[in-house]
Amino acid sequence: xxxxxxxxxxxxxxxxxxxxxxxxxxxxxxxxxxxxxxxxxxxxxxxxxxxxxxxxxxxxxxxxxxxxxxxxxxxxxxxxxxxxxxxxxxxxxxxxxxxxxxxxx
Amino acid sequence: xxxxxxxxxxxxxxxxxxxxxxxxxxxxxxxxxxxxxxxxxxxxxxxxxxxxxxxxxxxxxxxxxxxxxxxxxxxxxxxxxxxxxxxxxxxxxxxxxxxxxxxxxxxxxxxxxxxxxxxxxxxxxxxxxxxxxxxxxxxxxxxxxxxxxxxxxxx
Numbered sequence: 001x002x003x004x005x006x007x008x009x010x011x012x013x014x015x016x017x018x019x020x021x022x023x024x025x026x027x028x029x030x031x032x033x034x035x036x037x038x039x040x041x042x043x044x045x046x047x048x049x050x051x052x053x054x055x056x057x058x059x060x061x062x063x064x065x066x067x068x069x070x071x072x073x074x075x076x077x078x079x080x081x082x083x084x085x086x087x088x089x090x091x092x093x094x095x096x097x098x099x100x101x102x103x104x105x
Numbered sequence: 106x107x108x109x110x111x112x113x114x115x116x117x118x119x120x121x122x123x124x125x126x127x128x129x130x131x132x133x134x135x136x137x138x139x140x141x142x143x144x145x146x147x148x149x150x151x152x153x154x155x156x157x158x159x160x161x162x163x164x165x166x167x168x169x170x171x172x173x174x175x176x177x178x179x180x181x182x183x184x185x186x187x188x189x190x191x192x193x194x195x196x197x198x199x200x201x202x203x204x205x206x207x208x209x210x211x212x213x214x215x216x217x218x219x220x221x222x223x224x225x226x227x228x229x230x231x232x233x234x235x236x237x238x239x240x241x242x243x244x245x246x247x248x249x250x251x252x253x254x255x256x257x258x259x260x
Contacts, residue, residue: 066136087136105202
């Protein structure tokens with residue numbers, strides 16, 4: 001675990017940059033993480049996926065993988081990869097301040 | 106962690122269920138991690154992208170010691186279908202897609218699907234025999250050019 005500063009807040013993150021405590025998340029923090037992963041400004045559609053990812057984590061206790069994210073959000077896999085080319089579930093989870101999705105599919 | 110994988114080129118050379126899934130899982134998993142991935146189908150692996158065959162991929166029930174099934178039993182008529190049906194059921198329970206659905210999904214992730222020219226010619230096939238997601242039928246030289254700068258995984 002290391003400490004980083006997003007939106008003037010000191011936060012603990014894991015070696016891959018995922019927030020250690022999802023409850024510390026805010027939209028300003030999300031924007032700062034997005035900028036760090038190469039998205040200077042999140043589009044409305046990207047926000048939609050990020051918020052959905054957070055909801056899924058809050059209701060189910062874990063972040064969905066890409067397939068589950070596409071199925072439950074209704075955003076097709078193709079579009080998810082256009083929105084987050086470097087891994088939709090992984091990036092949306094990181095920006096949403098929730099743990100990295102696990103699972104092989 | 107020292108070093109990262111940025112790109113993989115995965116070769117699928119077998120036409121059995123257990124010969125195809127691992128390569129698909131690795132390609133899909135690579136894309137999910139943001140790693141660039143291409144799939145190259147050669148020899149019997151071509152069945153995985155063949156329009157009429159990819160829905161009928163069977164598990165090998167003979168010559169497959171990992172199945173722990175006597176060879177004589179594995180050779181009985183209908184055995185591959187029964188065992189494949191059983192395995193499909195187990196895969197579906199884990200929400201692992203069927204081979205046709207999985208391949209379509211992998212194409213949607215932006216991974217490239219390619220067929221091996223020598224094998225396509227050997228089996229007397231043409232590009233029209235394959236699903237539309239297949240980008241091209243390429244030579245081994247073209248494959249190496251595509252694979253440049255990444256890791257090559259043979260399955």
